[in-house]
Amino acid sequence: MSRHAGREPRRLTRWWRRRSLRARLTVIAATAIAVSVFVAFQVASELLDRELKDTAENQLRADARVLATNAKRAGLAEVRLPPYPGSGRLVRVILPDGSIRTPAGQPALPPVSEDAGRVAQGASADLMESNDSDEDGYVIHTLRAGDGAVQVARVVDDSPINQFGFGMLLIGLLCVVGGALVGRTVARTGLAPIDRLTAAAVRVARTRDLDADIPDEGGGEIRRLIRSINDMLAALRESRLAQRLLAEDAAHELKTPLTSLRLNVELLIRLDRRGTLDSALPAESRTRLLNDLGAQVAELSTLVAELTDLARGDVSDESTEVLDLADVVGAAATRAGSRVPDIEVALDVTSVWVSGRPAALERAVLNLIDNAGKWSPADQPVQVRLRAEGASAVLEVDDAGPGIDAADVPRVFDRFYRADSARALPGSGLGLSIVQRVVDAHGGRATVARSARGGALLRVDLPAAAPPADVPRRPAGEDTAVR
Structure with a gap:
């Protein structure tokens, strides 16, 4: 019995949720007016009944006093x-x-x-x-x-109350009908901006035209909703533009290494078909060509990996955790040394805790070291310093290279941007762009300046975090060198 009784409210709730907002407003308006009329009828009936009763009793008392006076004079x-x-x-x-x-x-x-x-x-x-x-x-x-x-x-005459109740019933029915009509009209008028908003959203979904902003009309919640949707459309436009630019830039950057790789492979295939591979390409030339092919494949692999990482944006399954940035810097320096043995990295790190994604931060530090390694002379190490400065963790990577021209400084962190002096060096122009994205995602700031050694000084400021209570502190100013 109780199980069936519990189903009815749920059915009523599901039925109510399936109704449109316009129908809900109409029902609410009609119900509110019906309840108001019923309460007014009860109060008015009680007041009228009390007033009629007091009037009748006062009249009875007056008539009784007259009759009693006559009875005293004439006798009962x-x-x-x-x-x-x-x-x-x-x-x-x-x-x-x-x-x-x-x-x-x-x-x-x-x-x-x-x-x-x-x-x-x-x-x-x-x-x-x-x-x-x-x-x-x-x-x-x-x-x-x-x-x-x-x-x-x-x-006792109840006819005035009954007549009053009948009149109130007619008035109540008229008010309910009128309330329903008024509620529907108000709902239609009030929801007109929502209808236009819905139509605009449907049009955008059908035409894929993200440039059509929805007119800002109405007030209060409606205006905030329209502005939120317009902001969402603007964000989608920016995302689509960034996607298109990324695709165009990627196609442009992939074109040159792919063309070179294709020409070299076609040359090997043509010579092999003619049977003149050994005579046309001596062992030394063949080794050099194969080395070039390996370098081009490695460059393409790096470019594709960086493009994939850049295209993912801030989407990552990696969770945020409180970590010691010194461990991240040390791991990145070790990876840089294993990838390019000629790079010497001099570390001067202090334990500074931050809240972030370890793999992303390590990738950013690795890109900074790789970029500095391309410019540092063979006898000059890449210096990496990490310290706490106020409420920030400050990471500095500098090299002893020629530095960055003033005209190139504003575009150092742009995608695919490579200074004229760097075009002969390996790289895709995406490394520092990835650094910028990772730093922005962690609420930090990346800047570039000239180092005391004359080269480039790349600085990253990240918000510091409180270290876990059970973690021992690293000695301040730990200096190591990684080759």
Whole structure:
């Protein structure tokens, strides 16, 4: 039984959720008006009933005082009783012996109650009582008069209340119908911006046109919603533009190494088909060509990996954790030394804790070291320094190379940008762009300046974090060299 009883509210909830917002507003408006009319009817009926009852009782008291005055002058047995008018007031005299007198032709009143009898015997001065036991209810006022009492009564008339209730019912029905119409009109008018917003969203989804901003109209929540959607469209436009630029730049950067690789492979295939590979390419030339092919394949692999990493943006399954940036810098320096044995990295690191993604931060540090390694002379190490500075972790990577021209500084972190002096060096122009993206994702800042050794000084500032309580501190100023 209780299981079935619990299903009904859930069904009602599901039904309500399936209704449109316009239908909900219409039902809410009609229900609110119906409840308001019902409450107003109850309050008005109570007030009207009380007012009519007070008026009738006051009239009964006044009529009883007049009849009692006449009875005292003429005597209860001799007082002249007014004839019954056919409706309205009824009178009765209670004699000292308990008998009663009533006008001729008047309907019989209910028997004298015990309380009314005690009034006639002098126990109290008056009594107001109601009698609803008969088909017609009566309000009877008993007043002491001489050695007996007089009674004045009226039939309880509910017709004014009933007529008032019927009128309120008609008014309530009209109000409910009118409320439903008004609610529907208000809903239609109020939701018109939502309808236009929906139509615009459908049009954007159908045409894929992200340049069509939705007109900013309405106020309050509607305006905020429209502005939020316009901001979302602007973000989608920027994302699509960045995607297109990335594809165009990637196609441009891949074209040259692919062309060179294809020409070299075609040369080997053509010579092999002619059977002149050994005669046309001596061992030394063949070794050099194969080395070039290996270098081009490695360059393509690096470029594709960087493109993939860059295209992923900030989307990563790697979780954020509180880590010691000195460990990340050390791991990146070790990787740089294994990838390019000629690079010597001099580390001057201090334990600084940050909140971030370890692999992304290591990739950014590795790119900084790789970039510096391309410019540093063979006898000059790449210096990597890490320290705490205020509320920031400061990482500096400098080299002893020629430095960066002032004209190239604003574009150092742009995608695929390579200075004129760097075009003969290996690389794709994506390394520092990836550094910029990782630093931005961690709430930091990347800058470039000239180092004291005359080369480039790349600096990264990241927000520092409190170290875990159970982790021992690293000695300050730990110097190591990685080759």
